[in-house]
Amino acid sequence: MTTTAAPGGEGVSATTTSARPHHEGLAARRALRNARIRGAVFLAIGVYAFYLASSAFSTPASFLFRFFNTGQERFEIATSVGLLWLVSGLASALVGGLQLWRGAAFRWRPWLFVVIAPIVVAVFGALLDGTTANFTNVLRGSLELATPLTLGAMAGILSERSGMLNIALNGKMLVGACVSVIVGSVVLRFTGNVIVSTTIAIAAAMAVSGVLGLLLAWLGIRYKVDQIIAGTVINIGALGITNFLFLRVLGRNPEFNTPPTVAAMQLPILSDLPVVGPILFSLRPYVYIALVMMVVLTYFIYRTRWGLRLRASGEKPAAAGTVGINVIRIRYQALLLAGLICGLAGSYLPLATAGSFQMDMVAGKGFIALAAMIFGAWHPIGAFGAALVFGFADSAQALLSVLGVAVPPQLLNSVPYVITIVVVAGVVGRVRGPASAGQPYEQG
Amino acid sequence: MNLLRSLARRALLPGLSVLSALILGGVGIIITDFDHLSQLGSDPLVAIGGAVSGVFNGYGAMIAGAFGDPSRIATALQTGNERDIATAIRPLTETLVAAMPLIFVGLAVAISFRAGMFNIGGDGQLILGALGATIVAIALQTSGLPSLVILVLAIAASVVAGALWGFIPGFLKARTGAHEVITTIMLNYVAAQIVLFALIGPFLRQAGSSQPISKSMTWVDVPPIVTLPAIRLDWGFVVALVMAGVVSWLLFKTTKGFELRAAGFSPTAARYAGMSAGGSMMLAMSLSGALAGMGGGFMVIGTVGQLSNDLSGGIGFNAIALALLAGLRPSGVVLAALLFGALTTGGKEMGIQTGIPFDLLFFIIALVIMFVAAPGLIRSIWRVRVKPAADVPSMAPSAPAGTV
Numbered sequence: 119m120t121t122t123a124a125p126g127g128e129g130v131s132a133t134t135t136s137a138r139p140h141h142e143g144l145a146a147r148r149a150l151r152n153a154r155i156r157g158a159v160f161l162a163i164g165v166y167a168f169y170l171a172s173s174a175f176s177t178p179a180s181f182l183f184r185f186f187n188t189g190q191e192r193f194e195i196a197t198s199v200g201l202l203w204l205v206s207g208l209a210s211a212l213v214g215g216l217q218l219w220r221g222a223a224f225r226w227r228p229w230l231f232v233v234i235a236p237i238v239v240a241v242f243g244a245l246l247d248g249t250t251a252n253f254t255n256v257l258r259g260s261l262e263l264a265t266p267l268t269l270g271a272m273a274g275i276l277s278e279r280s281g282m283l284n285i286a287l288n289g290k291m292l293v294g295a296c297v298s299v300i301v302g303s304v305v306l307r308f309t310g311n312v313i314v315s316t317t318i319a320i321a322a323a324m325a326v327s328g329v330l331g332l333l334l335a336w337l338g339i340r341y342k343v344d345q346i347i348a349g350t351v352i353n354i355g356a357l358g359i360t361n362f363l364f365l366r367v368l369g370r371n372p373e374f375n376t377p378p379t380v381a382a383m384q385l386p387i388l389s390d391l392p393v394v395g396p397i398l399f400s401l402r403p404y405v406y407i408a409l410v411m412m413v414v415l416t417y418f419i420y421r422t423r424w425g426l427r428l429r430a431s432g433e434k435p436a437a438a439g440t441v442g443i444n445v446i447r448i449r450y451q452a453l454l455l456a457g458l459i460c461g462l463a464g465s466y467l468p469l470a471t472a473g474s475f476q477m478d479m480v481a482g483k484g485f486i487a488l489a490a491m492i493f494g495a496w497h498p499i500g501a502f503g504a505a506l507v508f509g510f511a512d513s514a515q516a517l518l519s520v521l522g523v524a525v526p527p528q529l530l531n532s533v534p535y536v537i538t539i540v541v542v543a544g545v546v547g548r549v550r551g552p553a554s555a556g557q558p559y560e561q562g
Numbered sequence: 563m564n565l566l567r568s569l570a571r572r573a574l575l576p577g578l579s580v581l582s583a584l585i586l587g588g589v590g591i592i593i594t595d596f597d598h599l600s601q602l603g604s605d606p607l608v609a610i611g612g613a614v615s616g617v618f619n620g621y622g623a624m625i626a627g628a629f630g631d632p633s634r635i636a637t638a639l640q641t642g643n644e645r646d647i648a649t650a651i652r653p654l655t656e657t658l659v660a661a662m663p664l665i666f667v668g669l670a671v672a673i674s675f676r677a678g679m680f681n682i683g684g685d686g687q688l689i690l691g692a693l694g695a696t697i698v699a700i701a702l703q704t705s706g707l708p709s710l711v712i713l714v715l716a717i718a719a720s721v722v723a724g725a726l727w728g729f730i731p732g733f734l735k736a737r738t739g740a741h742e743v744i745t746t747i748m749l750n751y752v753a754a755q756i757v758l759f760a761l762i763g764p765f766l767r768q769a770g771s772s773q774p775i776s777k778s779m780t781w782v783d784v785p786p787i788v789t790l791p792a793i794r795l796d797w798g799f800v801v802a803l804v805m806a807g808v809v810s811w812l813l814f815k816t817t818k819g820f821e822l823r824a825a826g827f828s829p830t831a832a833r834y835a836g837m838s839a840g841g842s843m844m845l846a847m848s849l850s851g852a853l854a855g856m857g858g859g860f861m862v863i864g865t866v867g868q869l870s871n872d873l874s875g876g877i878g879f880n881a882i883a884l885a886l887l888a889g890l891r892p893s894g895v896v897l898a899a900l901l902f903g904a905l906t907t908g909g910k911e912m913g914i915q916t917g918i919p920f921d922l923l924f925f926i927i928a929l930v931i932m933f934v935a936a937p938g939l940i941r942s943i944w945r946v947r948v949k950p951a952a953d954v955p956s957m958a959p960s961a962p963a964g965t966v
């Protein structure tokens with residue numbers, strides 16, 4: 119995640135100012151003020167990290183890495199929590215300094231990763247409080263747990279770029295999870311073939327979620343239902359129907375709730391690389407699909423005719439319609455695609471992690487994916503970076519609760535939700551989304 | 563006559579929405595009735611007949627569970643035996659008991675929608691209100707204060723806690739533009755975790771319980787309306803009705819209420835008219851949270867008697883549906899809450915008697931919201947001409963661009 123800078127131009131202040139020339143002076147002054155505040159905040163974080171470092175040098179922090187997937191060879195990186203805080207403080211101070219020096223022209227968003235990543239590691243080390251942690255597993259876990267969020271965020275990006283708000287990610291993922299379990303279990307019983315049943319299960323989940331995406335588009339476009347309400351309808355309805363199915367069918371007939379599971383895949387040659395092999399190249403296929411999808415979507419949104427039309431529909435549908443773009447068709451297509459991706463993301467939860475369907479198993483991941491989308495400035499690569507942060511938090515939290523750290527699990531559990539609120543509130547900086555997202559479009 | 567006709571016209575759309583949703587719910591029951599449908603190959607008539615009668619059994623149990631048996635009530639009233647009367651009217655009073663928090667949260671949703679805020683954090687505000695009331699009630703257990711004083715203090719605490727939890731998304735929306743749908747849902751999850759956390763310690767926790775539930779608060783109670791055994795209906799219900807009147811007065815007879823509604827109709831226009839749209843948002847969300855919290859307080863002190871983290875049971879979602887169904891009118895909220903109260907108690911009875919899961923209601927409720935929000939859909943399904951209500955702002959205003 120070194121550049122979130124998109125060819126399409128996500129320069130926040132630049133776009134807003136050039137759109138309104140008569141406000142240029144005011145906007146520029148505001149941008150400069152915001153930049154100064156941001157720089158000061160980074161510096162303050164740095165100073166605070168130095169302060170934390172001063173008292174933490176005696177606490178050891180040791181992270182354990184495995185060399186290979188097989189065998190017991192491992193090595194440890196032993197540092198101290200104080201050192202980690204020191205590094206975070208330096209990183210934060212560096213970015214703060216850069217921000218103050220460059221002013222409003224500074225493209226700080228990618229640098230945010232430089233600030234946050236060491237802090238997260240330092241907090242993790244401080245919470246471990248001297249216990250040795252298997253960092254290979256934590257990093258693997260972050261990539262794995264980031265996957266449904268990445269996919270969800272891709273779906274969100276597609277729909278919002280087309281001008282449709284998509285609150286319904288959560289519900290579509292939930293339905294996708296449920297459908298994949300039922301279809302997968304049935305097909306597995308009849309064919310006994312794991313690969314066939316998994317494929318059919320995922321395809322079914324994608325199809326049903328795609329239909330839900332079309333329903334959302336239909337309600338929003340044909341009946342002009344407020345897109346937030348339409349999304350809420352799908353979220354509540356998905357919760358109701360999946361709970362109903364679980365209690366009435368899955369709970370009583372466990373043969374419907376034993377889907378095939380997706381195991382980790384060893385990529386040839388690459389997975390034998392020392393250290394990075396176990397972390398990056400022996401993950402579940404979902405992770406690689408998500409990464410490929412990120413690249414493909416970036417290409418499609420910013421480098422193809424369809425992508426240009428998609429963005430035009432979301433930014434200025436009236437103008438897009440005037441030049442002959444069928445905005446409504448674009449929106450239907452985008453929401454269908456978003457629904458398909460949501461189905462894939464939903465199927466991840468039971469097939470890859472839980473091994474069965476449980477009530478409300480998505481647990482707000484759709485909303486966290488929306489936060490990742492906003493955090494990543496509506497750009498696939500940025501959204502992946504944000505999803506990684508959430509994934510790391512999740513993975514670290516799982517390890518901490520296994521180790522029985524003296525932090526109440528309720529506190530750890532609510533961390534992703536609080537971060538989501540913070541991100542949505544734009545405390546880390548306001549980003550401009552597609553201008554016309556959420557507004558109905560009347561085709562002339 | 564004219565009044566009747568206008569009432570009928572007003573009720574037609576909501577009525578058809580509920581009816582359509584119930585029919586689709588019935589379809590859901592039929593296609594998941596595997597016991598009967600598995601005979602489809604050998605005996606299709608019996609299979610389909612059995613599945614369809616399953617729907618009638620289910621909805622029949624729902625109606626009986628919600629309203630009781632009229633003839634039984636009549637005979638019980640004639641004999642005058644307290645126990646008989648109690649068992650006979652219990653379904654009816656349970657419907658009112660279920661309607662009580664629905665009125666509170668329904669009003670909460672209505673007030674926030676009127677101000678242009680799509681508050682779906684009713685669950686979180688309700689349960690934090692309940693937590694506030696529980697903490698105060700348990701802290702004052704040995705204080706020697708009279709039960710009524712503790713009650714008032716506990717309800718006050720629930721109002722404060724709920725208002726605070728409502729204020730957060732209002733503040734974030736006003737200051738940063740964070741969309742309240744995301745923040746309120748996230749705050750629901752956080753509230754649930756807070757309640758679980760609060761229930762760990764010995765201060766609130768029922769001694770010796772493996773479940774996260776609080777002590778049952780026997781030393782403080784909301785006074786009952788009728789003193790019969792096993793009847794839970796209490797003055798909380800009356801307070802809910804009074805609050806409906808208060809909200810109605812506030813929204814339609816005061817300047818602040820006008821400002822709230824103006825902010826809901828058009829924040830830009832309100833701003834140009836010199837009103838503070840942000841202030842209205844924060845005020846509406848705080849009021850909304852206060853109402854939901856008060857509902858939680860009355861639930862936990864009165865009808866339920868102890869705090870658990872699943873106290874709400876989806877009231878927040880029901881409240882959205884009923885507030886939309888009611889056209890965001892406080893009087894309509896009361897009527898719709900009675901209907902939903904009946905659905906809730908009846909739905910639980912349906913679950914016990916026929917094994918059709920209660921959660922079907924959420925599906926039905928989602929459909930109700932969909933039909934109410936898309937009147938065109940109802941019109942084209944039922945081929946009726948109904949004018950949409952004119953005096954309601956476009957249900958929830960369109961979100962400002964770029965925040966979601």
